[in-house]
Amino acid sequence: MTGPAQGVPHRHSGLDRGISAPRFATFEHAAGGDPGLARDLYVWNRDLSVAFLADIAILEVALRNAIHDAATAAWGAHWYSDPTVVLDDRSTRQLSTAWASLPDSVKRRAQDPDVPGRLVAQCMFGFWTNLLDAGGHVGKPPRRIAADYDALWHAALKHAFPGGRIEARTERRRILADPTGDRTAAAETTFTRRWVHGVCKNVNDLRNRVAHHEPLIHGLPLNGRHRRMSSEEAHRQCLMLARMIDRDLAAWLDTQSSVPSTLMARPRQTALESGPTSPS
Template sequence: MNRQPAPYDTERLRALQRCLSPERFATYLHAAGGDAAAAMTLYDWQIAVAGALGADLQRLEVVLRNALHDQLTARFGPNWFDRTALLDERRRGDVTVARKRLHGSHSPGRIVAELNFGFWRLLLAARYEHRLWTPALRHAFPGLKPQRRAAVERPVTELHGLRNRLAHCEPVLSRDLAADAARIQTVAGYIDPCAGEWIQETSTVATILACRPSHPRLGGA
């Protein structure tokens, strides 16, 4: 069970600022108008909302990669990633790295699971419009009308950027996090309405956003 943090007295705040580094803490201190206790509360809140967004992104990533893999398999076979005419050199390199991490287990499903979000995002890029999107990948998004590649690439690229910021523990205070959560649900819904509904129903992002710290200097609700 999560416990409420102990009060942020002056000595404790100084210690935590040293632990977090003055450079990192400065972002939150600025957002809190110089109030260190409010800045620490804001830092705690961002960790909570980052965890909620990360959970939503994890659900989307699995749904997305499986949908793309299914369509590429249907069109090019289960080992589509070994067809040199399909992927550019860097993406083939990603597959090689994935294989090395598996230490001998090279089933298509295992390889797909090892390929990161960036790999799948780049399969939606303009360079693959004719090689992958038109013959195969557009079918992964039956809920997208009309089926324009850029209409999927844009939100997935945005979400990949968000995922990287969260993975590197970077601040996301300036982002429209409600829009990010909606973007995750929308892309999942393009793949399957049930997936979009599942992410919406299990997401805690809206609840945490509604609890943004209300200190006057933070401008919260």
């Protein structure tokens, strides 16, 4: 078995007390019942989560700035208060939560030029991801209407992803070149609001999982899609989103990310510890 991640000994009473039995069981199962390997995997999972969070810290700011800039070009810096920009109830709630977090001194001067930047900084990754969804409804019956996010996409938001078209084309070719590739998925891999939303949602699901310290040893479940995404695929999705926004940023992130090296350092049982192999 490889040495414990970051030099932390396997057996440490403080670490053991800090992990609940149900949570530790996930790692014991992955370790084949070896408690030492399970502890190493637990610490390695922490390191992988930190590595992903470091990448997403850069990517999240880039995403919100790209969408804000695209919206500003179409509707002005205070685009979120433009009556022609119809947001559904979910987006409105998220925006209101962000607004409520601003100091009263800022909210009293809502039309000042620095306020949009302050508000944007308070909006979570999910808000920007949801702006790329199909759009829900706004209001209550009998004045309940549909918010058309395809209209927002075509009017402005698609311009936040200048590399989106080439990324969709490259991804489609990758899927088709894979003998096990999903032909239906390949056909749907085009530069559309729906496809870009899917990529952003994958990264947002990853962000939420690592932020809540959930295990990554078996990848991560994708909310509402009844499948899992491996950690390797999650890293690829992060870089794909970065390339859609800014290829130079993606190149920098690719060289700076510690995710690949952390994935390679996953603790495993040695051949000796896992028992003799059967003769060929």
